[in-house]
Amino acid sequence: MEFNGIEKNRWCTDLPCLIIYFAFIGCMGFATFYGYKNGELNKLTAPIDGANQFCGFGENKDYPKMILTSFDVTKTIGILKSGVCLKKCPTEKEQDLVDCKDNANYKCGDHKSYKTKDVFDFCLPTAKEDLPEGDQEGFDYL
Numbered sequence: 001m002e003f004n005g006i007e008k009n010r011w012c013t014d015l016p017c018l019i020i021y022f023a024f025i026g027c028m029g030f031a032t033f034y035g036y037k038n039g040e041l042n043k044l045t046a047p048i049d050g051a052n053q054f055c056g057f058g059e060n061k062d063y064p065k066m067i068l069t070s071f072d073v074t075k076t077i078g079i080l081k082s083g084v085c086l087k088k089c090p091t092e093k094e095q096d097l098v099d100c101k102d103n104a105n106y107k108c109g110d111h112k113s114y115k116t117k118d119v120f121d122f123c124l125p126t127a128k129e130d131l132p133e134g135d136q137e138g139f140d141y142l
Helices: 014-038 076-081
Strands: 065-068 083-086 116-119 122-125
Antiparallel strands (some): 065 083, 116 122
16 A cells, blocks of 8 residues: 555644734733733832731822831741831831831831831841841841
8 A cells, every 4th residue: 555645635724823823912012011001010019018008009108118027937927917118217226116107917106126228118127136136036147
């Protein structure tokens, strides 16, 4: 028996696939433009306080920075829930958090600040020794 190749009719699928590809690229371009024009890109990197609210947006519009008020390494979720929004990062140790926005988890007047540096709207401790007493364990990287 002699083989003569494929014996059914074939047709090119490149053109329909190319049309679908360019339609997809066009839709993605439109979605990107629409999101950039109508969205809030700063929310992608904005800090979120312990009450799950964006710092610098909504009720916290005047409070764009975030500081953590607890560093209990035995309660890792508690560390994240201790975040509060601030107007500016504190530069001195043992001050009251006065330019602070209370949330459901923490009242600003109940906590002392520590010396921080501003890194992309997050107030990070400058050194382990600057942290409040009892919160220095687990911070060997500072």
